[in-house]
Amino acid sequence: MGLYEEPIFRIAGDRGLLVELGDEIDPQINKTVRILNLLILRSNIQGVVETIPTYRSILVYYDPIKIEVRELCVIIRKLASKKQEITLPEPKLIEIPVCYGGEFGPDIEIVAQSHNLTIEEVIKLHSQPLYQIYMMGFTPGFPFLGVLPELLATPRLSTPRLQVPAGSVGIAGNQTGIYPITSPGGWNLIGRTPLKLFSPERKEPFLYAPGDFIRFRPISLEEFQEIHGKEYGDSSS
Amino acid sequence: MEIPVLKIIDPGPMTTVQDLGRIGYQIYGVPVSGALDQISAMLANWLVGNWAGEALLEATFLGPKLEALEDVWVAVTGAKVHMTLNGREIEDQNPIRLKAGDILWIKKVLRGLRIYVAVRGGISVPRVMGSYSTYVQAKLGGIQGRPLIKGDILKTRQNAKDWAKPKKVNLTAYIVPDFAPELILRAIPGPQDNHFKNSIGLFYSSTFKVTPKADRMGYRLEGPLIPKDYNAPQSIISEPSMPGSVQIPPDGKPIILLVEQTVGGYSKIATIIWEDVCKVSQARPGDELRFKKIELSEAHTIYRETWRKLNVLREILNAPSHRPR
Numbered sequence: 001m002g003l004y005e006e007p008i009f010r011i012a013g014d015r016g017l018l019v020e021l022g023d024e025i026d027p028q029i030n031k032t033v034r035i036l037n038l039l040i041l042r043s044n045i046q047g048v049v050e051t052i053p054t055y056r057s058i059l060v061y062y063d064p065i066k067i068e069v070r071e072l073c074v075i076i077r078k079l080a081s082k083k084q085e086i087t088l089p090e091p092k093l094i095e096i097p098v099c100y101g102g103e104f105g106p107d108i109e110i111v112a113q114s115h116n117l118t119i120e121e122v123i124k125l126h127s128q129p130l131y132q133i134y135m136m137g138f139t140p141g142f143p144f145l146g147v148l149p150e151l152l153a154t155p156r157l158s159t160p161r162l163q164v165p166a167g168s169v170g171i172a173g174n175q176t177g178i179y180p181i182t183s184p185g186g187w188n189l190i191g192r193t194p195l196k197l198f199s200p201e202r203k204e205p206f207l208y209a210p211g212d213f214i215r216f217r218p219i220s221l222e223e224f225q226e227i228h229g230k231e232y233g234d235s236s237s
Numbered sequence: 238m239e240i241p242v243l244k245i246i247d248p249g250p251m252t253t254v255q256d257l258g259r260i261g262y263q264i265y266g267v268p269v270s271g272a273l274d275q276i277s278a279m280l281a282n283w284l285v286g287n288w289a290g291e292a293l294l295e296a297t298f299l300g301p302k303l304e305a306l307e308d309v310w311v312a313v314t315g316a317k318v319h320m321t322l323n324g325r326e327i328e329d330q331n332p333i334r335l336k337a338g339d340i341l342w343i344k345k346v347l348r349g350l351r352i353y354v355a356v357r358g359g360i361s362v363p364r365v366m367g368s369y370s371t372y373v374q375a376k377l378g379g380i381q382g383r384p385l386i387k388g389d390i391l392k393t394r395q396n397a398k399d400w401a402k403p404k405k406v407n408l409t410a411y412i413v414p415d416f417a418p419e420l421i422l423r424a425i426p427g428p429q430d431n432h433f434k435n436s437i438g439l440f441y442s443s444t445f446k447v448t449p450k451a452d453r454m455g456y457r458l459e460g461p462l463i464p465k466d467y468n469a470p471q472s473i474i475s476e477p478s479m480p481g482s483v484q485i486p487p488d489g490k491p492i493i494l495l496v497e498q499t500v501g502g503y504s505k506i507a508t509i510i511w512e513d514v515c516k517v518s519q520a521r522p523g524d525e526l527r528f529k530k531i532e533l534s535e536a537h538t539i540y541r542e543t544w545r546k547l548n549v550l551r552e553i554l555n556a557p558s559h560r561p562r
Binding site for chain 1 (some may be wrong): 260261262263264265266267365366374375376377425426427428429474475476477478479481482499500505508509510511533536537539540541544
């Protein structure tokens with residue numbers, strides 16, 4: 001089916017309206033999500049508290065005292081029909097330095113072996129594409145990226161780790177992502193970035209937003225330690 | 238002007254600073270956080286003359302033991318508790334006037350689970366990304382992003398010394414806290430009720446039990462398995478959830494998602510209404526609950542009526558309706 005002709009509205013409780021625009025993980029559907037989200041935000045609809053755009057849908061958080069849900073659906077349907085009329089702001093391209101393998105990427109050998117690749121080939125394949133951020137979630141700043149080269153697709157770990165260190169870069173199925181904070185996680189870890197991806201005290205707490213592009217740049221352990229020292233204000237890693 | 242007013246003698250097992258949530262950052266994967274029982278949190282703040290979204294304490298399982306460093310008004314709401322002031326039992330006294338040197342000890346929870354402690358003038362913590370709420374996993378908000386520890390000093394945000402004396406109101410006359418042994422949670426079908434056409438009847442007619450896996454992320458339930466229809470997809474494309482979303486993973490065991498969640502890839506059979514999310518937040522492991530199906534329009538009527546009652550109470554208590562300048 002792909003992109004729907006008209007949004008499908010689903011009820012997510014007394015304060016949430018889920019606006020679904022398609023039934024696939026697809027760059028065009030995701031772009032439409034971001035366009036409609038921008039249109040909703042720009043319309044300053046009375047009673048809309050927050051919007052959360054994701055792969056193919058937007059959760060619109062509303063105050064039922066300030067707006068009737070029927071009216072909200074009418075407004076959003078109308079906005080969706082205007083989606084050709086705006087262009088999204090130019091996405092940013094963020095370079096993420098990654099020290100692959102070793103203690104930072106304990107699963108890189110599993111990824112290499114299961115595809116008959118060398119570790120160098122895994123690094124080369126993973127750091128080549130421009131990945132677009134389809135959405136962020138799970139933990140603050142965790143980007144869900146498209147699209148991992150098919151050659152690297154590896155099933156998630158059967159037992160998730162209780163603690164994945166902040167900055168870890170992982171692969172699960174045909175997805176790749178970065179853990180911005182230390183958290184549990186079941187993805188195959190192939191490297192780590194020294195960048196602070198989430199820093200609430202910074203003016204911009206996040207380095208990127210949905211729609212932006214990420215490219216991974218392989219770095220040495222020395223460079224990792226140098227950047228890590230600057231980012232975290234220490235000399236250790 | 239910040240004034241140190243309370244010292245934590247014993248924080249209790251899990252006590253954090255919360256408000257009504259961090260709005261506007263879920264797009265970046267930051268969960269909404271905030272008080273789980275929003276109604277009890279608002280009442281605590283109103284009782285001491287604060288606005289609803291002021292920073293206050295949320296304690297789980299057991300309350301804190303506090304020493305007053307100055308004369309200060311506090312209010313305790315939420316779970317029904319047993320508490321002492323300087324060793325003497327006090328009951329249903331809200332708000333509570335503490336004099337410098339007094340020791341307030343919320344010793345025991347009799348019913349319910351979460352206790353809210355508001356301080357007149359608000360608890361002074363930095364506003365991080367629009368909120369005072371603590372999100373421990375990301376070390377965000379509250380006091381250094383962590384639960385309270387022994388020796389922490391709470392300061393008030395505003396000097397409330399010359400505020401008018403707070404009013405005493407019998408809350409139960411307006412809002413009756415519901416600690417019934419079997420909770421009835423009103424829930425609206427959706428967003429993926431169409432994946433459960435054959436089991437939705439079972440979902441709404443069964444009794445479930447809260448398991449020990451219950452925290453600010455969600456409550457796992459035990460009870461009859463709720464199978465997905467044979468032709469429904471195993472998982473959905475990840476999408477956001479609401480506090481109160483009832484997710485059914487492939488094992489068929491429902492999980493009520495709460496405030497420290499962002500996106501997930503399992504179907505959600507129904508969503509609990511706002512007022513009942515407050516109620517279920519007071520449920521403990523072992524408690525039983527049922528879901529009652531209601532339509533969206535009915536839920537909205539209930540929502541408006543609940544807020545009308547709350548606003549009457551707020552006006553009686555003379556509490557501000559918005560964040561003061």
